[in-house]
Amino acid sequence: MTKPPILIPHASGTNRDQEAAQAIDIAGGDPRVVHVNRLLNGDVSFGDHAAILIPGGFSYGDSLGAGGRLALELRTWFADELGVAVRAGRPILGICNGFQALVKAGLLAGPQRPVGRSVTLTHNSNGKFECRWVTLGIEPGCRSSWLAPLYELVVRCPVAHGEGRLAVADAEVLESMDDGGLVAFRYLDSGSTPRGSAGRADGVYPANPNGSVADIAGMCDATGAVVGLMPHPEDHIFDWQRPSGPPGGSGLPLFQAFVEASR
Amino acid sequence: MVLRIEVTSIDDPEGPRVSQMARSLGILGLTGCTVSRVHNIRGQLSDAQVELLCRELLVDPVVDTHTIGVSNPLGRAVEVAVQPGVTDLEARELERAAAELGLPAIEVAMARRYDLLGEVSDTDFETLVGRGLVNSTVEHWSPNQLEPEFSAAAAADVRVAAIELSTLDDGELLDLSREMLLSLDLEEMRAVRAHFESEGRRPADAELETLAQTWSEHCVHKTFRAEIALTHHHSDGSATSSVHDGLLDALRRATEALDPWWLRSAFVDDAGIVAFDDHDDLAFKVETHNHPSALEPFGGANTGVGGVVRDVIGVSARPIACTDVLCFGPVDLPDADLPEGVIHPRRIRDGVVAGVGDYGNKLGLPTVNGAVIYSEGYVGNPLVYCGSLGLLPQGSHPTEAKLEDRIISIGGKVGRDGIHGATFSSASMDATTGDTVGSAVQIGDPITEKGCIEVVERARDAGLYNAITDCGAGGLSSSVGEMGEDLGVEVDLSTVPLKYPGLQPWEIWLSEAQERIVLAVPPDRVAEMQSLCDQWDVEMTDLGRFTGTQRLVVRHGSTDVVDIPMAFLHDGLPRRHMSAVWTDPTPADCAPPGFESAHVLRLLAHPDVASNEDIVRTYDHEVRGGTVVRPFVGPEADGPSDAAVLKPLGTSRNALAAVLSNGICPRVGKLDPWAMAMMAIDEAVRNLVAVGGNPDRVALLDNFCWGDPTKPDRLGGLVRAVQGCVDGAELYEMPFISGKDSLFNEFDGEPIPGTLLISALGLVPDMAHAIDSAGSAVEDDVWMVGTQSDHLGGSLIAEILELPTTHLPPMVFDPLSRYRAVHAAIASGLITSAHDCSEGGLCVAASEMAIASRHGISIMAPPGSDQPLAAFANEAPGRILLTSRPADRAAVAAALGEHASLVGNVTDEPMIRLSSGETIVEISVEAAVSAFRDRIVP
Missing domain, CATH: 3.90.650.10 (PurM-like C-terminal domain)
Known part of the structure; x- marks a missing residue:
């Protein structure tokens, strides 16, 4: 079977691109890490890729807020290319800094609002960078078609971020996110491995590591093609990467579904 | 035209941090603090362009509010900015981003504004500014609006001055x-x-x-290159003299004498290099950044990480991990005891930790191993050791x-x-010092280094x-x-x-x-x-x-x-000729008191032993997806592990993994720097062996932090410590591959306690057999490797109870055969968990295993010490606690032979039970957790 080419854009300060590439490779895709400068000067084109994965890191040092300047570049330099990809239903996945950039670029803006976006990712409620393993559940009502085969999936993987708290402008936003199926992942209580007994983290630290509203760890857009999440499933591809605790919870199925959807 | 845009986030974590700091400084009138980012922008922007700038770059519509111009003060205010010439990354980024938006060229000067709410007196205001908000070495401030200084200095003629010497x-x-x-x-x-x-x-x-x-x-x-004459005054009144012809050469010769086949490069380059597998080598280096961190903790530690990572880049390696070992003054030091010109240890600690995390996290490197030590000896001169590990193809440098x-x-x-x-x-x-060499301190730019x-x-x-x-x-x-x-x-x-x-x-x-x-x-x-x-x-x-x-x-x-x-x-x-003196302490001993549960809890809650999870979790220790054994382990991920095991990204062709560990014991150094070196080597090695590292593939790094070497009493201890390293390398058959000395660590004529950090790099042959301190099951046997000692000299319990003993435990006689036996048992899958005995001895090691696994543990003191307190709190080197399945008892006994004894078992009942003769001390695992994690001792 041919391996679909997956674009992994690298901005200065991006990291975890190599782990993302490893996950894509093992999931059956052909990862291509490309510096945004080469996309900008036309060396490499978005159109030659079946999907886009924006990885984690600290693009441009996050000096203008987490993912802020990368978001600006997505909006100003690559708006057309991304628009084409979204309309074509090509999967786009943003992890951590990539998620922050997609949110701030308006690609994961939450429910439609007359002015500006209605969701953001901001400082963790404890005010600190936090690195720890969490348990994630894929939201059953999520409208992302490529996540559809994974509705029973529970993923264990680390978070590593200082600005990962998902905040919304008001309660109405949360309601329309639920109604619209825009919630893709939630933090679960760490004990809840079999999906049957899954319980939400209920905002309790450390299961919900950053104080995200309604335990939301990731979301998708109205088309269902664009998905973003704060935790790092690319850091749980092999069994040996998992700390002690219940077995299972690999992040690999997520990347397999992503690659499958890009075929 | 200069435009001012203030942006306030409803959830800026800096606000609560200032309030908390104020409380810790005894400023009770402050009821809250609002922090704003002030953007001073020089350039020709239309109203529409300003609006665009705010919308696209400066203001988050969900959490931010903004004011163009100066907002109404909410109370007393402080505005702080970096001094001209100090790197301001945010300002430079904003200038670049504005150009990307298609705006006319702008110049930016950033500031932070604190609005202090409540009743803040003049004295409190001054304290808060001086102790908490402003570091005058790199920042300036104003109680009102701070006049922005844009970063252009006047051009000067190129001048070279000739200096008269003759x-x-x-x-x-x-x-x-x-x-x-x-x-x-x-x-x-x-x-x-x-x-x-x-x-x-x-x-x-x-x-x-x-x-x-x-x-x-x-x-x-x-x-380290000088010829040094040492006079050693022994405790019996006699004295011996010796001449040391180059400390660096002595360390180098110890390595050359061993010259293992897997050693690629030692002492000649920016970092030491050893073989990893048939394809790749590992490069390792540890540096210090003490003086800069004393003056500007965040920037000093930040650039300390940056510097050591560049050492690894400097041998053509790709950096893959970081380590940090930190020594601070006590964070609860009363303000009255703080010398003039010194930043409070709490603020140094917070700044250093933030600086280490910021740089490593932004480089995408996992910070995986370290330690934090608190002692009054480091108040004026903290120590910041930063290490970096790299990977390079063989022969590619x-x-x-x-x-x-x-x-x-x-x-x-x-x-x-x-x-x-x-x-x-x-x-x-x-x-x-802060005034005269402020320019020696700088702020890092990790993205450029990336x-x-x-x-x-x-x-x-x-x-x-x-x-x-x-x-x-x-x-x-x-x-x-x-x-x-x-x-x-x-x-x-x-x-x-x-x-x-x-x-x-x-x-x-x-x-x-x-x-x-x-x-x-x-x-x-x-x-x-x-x-x-x-x-x-x-x-x-x-x-x-x-x-x-x-x-x-x-x-x-x-x-x-x-x-x-x-x-x-x-x-x-010219080569220096120096003289050195070491005087052994006057022997003293005392009978230790009876052993009580409070001793165990006080040890667990001591800052050097208690959990530093609040620090470690601000470092990304997962990035690059290669972390096999983490800093904290067990079902609740809060048990301390002994060493980090890493599987480098891109080496999945085999099951080999790297191990990083460290040893540091300045308390021992006060009594005998030679023994400190031997015991620090042992600590690093036993930590490494305890997670599955092979003792026949260990490379060591030395980092000496010492006082002014031109003073013979300081130099005497240093010579003794180097001699300990040389003797340790020979005894353990482990080469030093790199090292560093940081001397002149003194404040106002007072030296720090001479402090040696030993860092060890080793290999786990099969990462499936890497273990941690948490993997035991109920009913497992508990073994103690090594032998007990009654001597409490240099131990933490002696410091806590103020026992005046000077007697150190004996060094390990044949460490390599002991650690080979332990390694063989671990590598064959017989051992379910392991934990080394260091500060606090056997009782702390057993308690930490119980905390990590959340099982109970019951231990009978092994022979070798008649006195219960000494039996459970002595810090004799060479000891590791192991657990194994009951069915494997005979196999484990055969594998460990004379090196270990069966001392107890893992219990379902969550109690830590320590018995020695008639004495039985019992503590619930829960009580141990609250002492260790929350530092609560009833």
């Missing part, structure tokens, strides 16, 4: 050394004078500065510049930052360079001077990109501006190098060439700046 007498030579911050002694100044007299001319300022940098303690390790190669610098621009850093770290500190990592890895694989080195202490003067030692170089400083105009040639030449790497690139590969740098947003400069004249020639355009023969620069330094 007419100066000895006293005047020393005055000159002091005035110019050269840190050269009389003999060295005389050698400089003699050289320039022989050339019949006066030296230029830059020439003196170059010599001072190259000859600084920091760069050339004068003390070229080390020989060729004739006519170009001298290529990549990375950051040059400002006045860090000038005199090398000489500053080669002198003691006092209350005025770019260097990407470029160097690709340049290495493409074979674009013949030699490489990092630009660290002494700036270009050191890196280019060292690289050109054999051939000679010619450099033109007028090509160096500057942060702002007005730098004199000697300042450009000496600047320790961070994030720069220097490479020797053949002329026909320069274009490739340039396009690689362009692709990765890394600035590249062609500084000059390797000439073959064996001279260091530096020009600024047509102005001559330096012209010194390499032979004098590198070999002209």
Whole structure:
């Protein structure tokens, strides 16, 4: 079977691109890490890729807020290319800094609002960078078609971020996110491995590591093609990467579904 | 026109942090604090453009509010900004981003504004500003609106001053050394004078500065190369004398005597290198950044990480992990006990931790191993050890510049930052140090360094360079001077990109501006190098060439700046002859009190033992997806592990993994620095073995932090510690592959406790057999490897109970066969969990295993100590607790033989039960958890 080419854009300060590439490779895709400068000067084109994965890191040092300047570049330099990809239903996945950039670029803006976006990712409620393993559940009502085969999936993987708290402008936003199926992942209580007994983290630290509203760890857009999440499933591809605790919870199925959807 | 835009986030974590800090400073009138980012923008922007800027870049619609102009003060206010010349990344990023938005060119000066709510008296205000909000070494402030200073300095003429030496007498030579911050002694100044007299001319300022940098303690390790006469006064009143012909040579000879096949490079380069597998090597280096961290904790630690990572880049390796070991004053030190000119330990700790995390996290490197130690001896002079591990293909590191190669610098621009850093770290500190050498402190730019990592890895694989080195202490003067030692170089400083105009040639030449790497690139590969740098947003400069004249020639355009023969620069330094004295402590002993549960809880809650999870979790220890054994383990992920096991990304062809561990025991050093070295080596090694590391593949690093070596009592301890390292390398059959000494760690004439950090790098043959301290099951057997001692000298319990004993436990007799036996048992899958016995001894080790696994543990003190407190709290080296399945008892007994004894078992009931003779101490696991994690002792 041919391996679909997956674009992994690298901005200065991006990291975890190599782990993302490893996950894509093992999931059956052909990862291509490309510096945004080469996309900008036309060396490499978005159109030659079946999907886009924006990885984690600290693009441009996050000096203008987490993912802020990368978001600006997505909006100003690559708006057309991304628009084409979204309309074509090509999967786009943003992890951590990539998620922050997609949110701030308006690609994961939450429910439609007359002015500006209605969701953001901001400082963790404890005010600190936090690195720890969490348990994630894929939201059953999520409208992302490529996540559809994974509705029973529970993923264990680390978070590593200082600005990962998902905040919304008001309660109405949360309601329309639920109604619209825009919630893709939630933090679960760490004990809840079999999906049957899954319980939400209920905002309790450390299961919900950053104080995200309604335990939301990731979301998708109205088309269902664009998905973003704060935790790092690319850091749980092999069994040996998992700390002690219940077995299972690999992040690999997520990347397999992503690659499958890009075929 | 200057436009001011204030942006306030409803959830800026800085606000609550200020409130908390105020409480800890006893300022109770403050009821809250609002923090705003102030953007001062100079440029011609229309209203619509300002609106665009706010919407697109400055203001988050969900959590931010903004004001254009000055907002109404909510109470007393403080506005803080970095001083001109200090790196302001946010301002530079905003300027670039505005251009990307298509706006006219703007200049930005950032500030932070604190609105203090509630009743804050003048005194409280002053305390809060001085102790909490402003670091005057790098920042300035105003109680109102701070006048923005945009970062352009006036251009100055290029000037080179000639300095008269030949007419100066000895006293005047020393005055000159002091005035110019050269840190050269009389003999060295005389050698400089003699050289320039022989050339019949006066030296230029830059020439003196170059010599001072190259000859600084920091760069050339004068003390470690000196001939030292040691007088050792023994406790029985006798004395012995010995002559030590070069401490560095002694360490190097110990390594050469072992010369294992897997050793690739030791002591000659920026980092030591050992084999990993058939394809790759590992590079490892640990550095200190103590004085900068004392003055500006965040920036000092930040650039400490940056510096050691560049050491690893400097041997052509891709950095893959970081370590940090930190020594601070007590965080609960009463303000009244804080010496003038010293930042409170709490603030130093918070700043250093934030600085370490910021740099490592932004480089995408996992910070996986470390330790934190608190002692009053570090109040005026904290220690910040930063380590970095790298991976490189075997044989991929070229080390020989060729004739006519170009001298290529990549990375950051040059400002006045860090000038005199090398000489500053080669002198003691006092209350005025912050004012006189403020320029030695700088703020890092990890993203630029990340770019260097990407470029160097690709340049290495493409074979674009013949030699490489990092630009660290002494700036270009050191890196280019060292690289050109054999051939000679010619450099033109007028090509160096500057942060702002007005730098004199000697300042450009000496600047320790961070994030720069220097490479020797053949002329026909320069274009490739340039396009690689362009692709990765890394600035590249062609500084000059390797000439073959064996001279260091530096020009600024047509102005001559330096012209010194390499032979004098590198070999002209007179060797020092130093004297040293060590006096053994007067023997003292005492009968320890009875053993109680409170002793265990106090040990667990002691800052050196208690959990530092609140620090460790602010470091990304997962990035690169290779962390096998983490800093915290077990079902609740809060049990301390002994060492980090890492599987480097891209090496999945086999099951080999790397291990990083450390050993540090300054309490022992106060009694006997020789024993401190032996025990620190043992601690590092047993930590490494306890997670599954092979004791036959261990490489060691030494890092000595000591006081002023020109004072014989300080130097005596240092010589003894080096001797301990040499003896330890021989006994453990483990080579030192790199090391570093940081001397002059004194404040107001008081030295720090001589502190040796041993870092160990090893291999786990099969990562499936890496274990941690949490993996036991109920009913498992518990074994203790090693032998007990009654001696409590240098132990934590002796310090807590103020027991005046000086008797140290004996060193391990045959450590290698012991650790080989343990390793074989672990590698064959017999051992379910392991934990080393260090501070607090057996009772702490057993309690930490119970905390990690959340099972109970029951232990009967093994023979070797009759006294229950000593039995459970002695810190004899060479001991590890192991657990194994009951069914494997015979196999484990056979594998460990005489090296271990069965001491107890893992229990379902969550109790820690420690018995010795009639004494039985019982603690619930829950109580142990709250002592260890929350530092609560009932």
